[in-house]
Amino acid sequence: MLEYLEFLKWIFFDQNRYVYILDGLLFSLATTLAAAVIGLVLGILLALLAISHFYPFKHKKGWEKFNPLSKLAFAYINVIRGTPAVVQLMIFANVIFVGYLRDTPILVIASLAFGINSSAYVAEIIRAGIEGLDKGQMEAARALGMPYSLSMKEIIIPQAVKKILPTLVSEFIVLLKETSIVGFIGGIDLLRSANIITSQTYRGVEPLLAVGVIYLILTSAFAVFMRKIERGLRERD
């Protein structure tokens, strides 16, 4: 037993190998955070486009129900959700960020790729949340004379946020785990740090388990934190 602990100590602390894990952890967290912000902002925009009431051709026969903004949003969502994240990531690294952009840090490329990937899912979560609300809420607000934007701000969005939050949290948990494919484009994240330690120590199991436990701790902490916030929101009504 004591022998094994000594062995673990050697794997992770000899030549300060745990620093790889810390660096990888930092990379994973930074990518996730940046991607979450990009995904949330883009996702909100996309959701608003998808549910917009923009009918520029409503006086043209056959085109009354044609909403180019919503069509565009759905096409984007369809493409992003319909292709693997790892393919998108590699397209970003090997097709878009080449030539002049070759020296772009991998952190930036990864954040953009994951952010755009996440935005499609976030958009669908938000759209479903808003459309799932009782139609009477919007009608009541409009009937009082409140404009669309004010009704959204005061009535629809506060209610939708409460409904959306749990699903949004799981989307961000998925995002954190998904960043582990960043090794495909040379990013050194949590998972890659385990590989590096393996290559130096010839021990495959312990570094992987250590990394798995770290992922689990991060996602659990996040879930607990969000559940607290949810409960706080729910107490109001």
Added chain:
Amino acid sequence: MIEAKHLYKNFGSLKVLKDISLNVEKGEIIAIIGPSGSGKSTFLRCLNRLEEPTSGHVYIDGEDIMDSKIDINKIREKVGMVFQHFNLFPNKTVLENITLAPLKLKGLTKEQAEKRAFALLKRVGLEDKSQVYPSKLSGGQKQRIAIARALAMEPEVMLFDEPTSALDPEMIKEVLDVMIDLAKEGMTMLIVTHEMGFAKNVATRVLFMNEGTILEDARPKDLFENPQNARTKDFLYKVLNK
């Protein structure tokens, strides 16, 4: 005050309203009765453009609300509406439900809006509920708050879309009593309802709608005691002898 001219409304191939015209004078209390699916609610909802008429015109105080240049929100401030399912805002307290629109649209200060709200709460008999969230109220209480919320905008006319249809029988009276008080004060009201007693005793005029048209338009006494149309007779026979 309200004039509807040749209103038509289609949902796809379904013709819900077929050439409806109506003139409402200030102070009239109009009950709209008729079988389900006859277009009563759709007609009411066309009057503040919650439902977009397929063709026709609606004039409120002489202004054509179908005009694309008109600010429909300004019109809606003058036309209060009460819904079958109350549609109170669950994320706001009773007081906030009532003060929200006056604060945001009428430029009232918080004190003014709250003073008005408390006066209205007193009128509907729910002063003690101001800090409560709607989920804690009974159906009848919710509907009384919904009426107060609409009145807070000081509308010139009130539209009621089956205001008692979703209520337990015991709670219908408390809502009707509030509506009767409102009628006595001279509010112009259009009420889609299945409460025949209310239509008969409170309304100044009753419309019978069937299959998207107004079949009969008469004083309550005449319509209930001496209906002219065979369809009206049949409907009244069924609802009054159930």
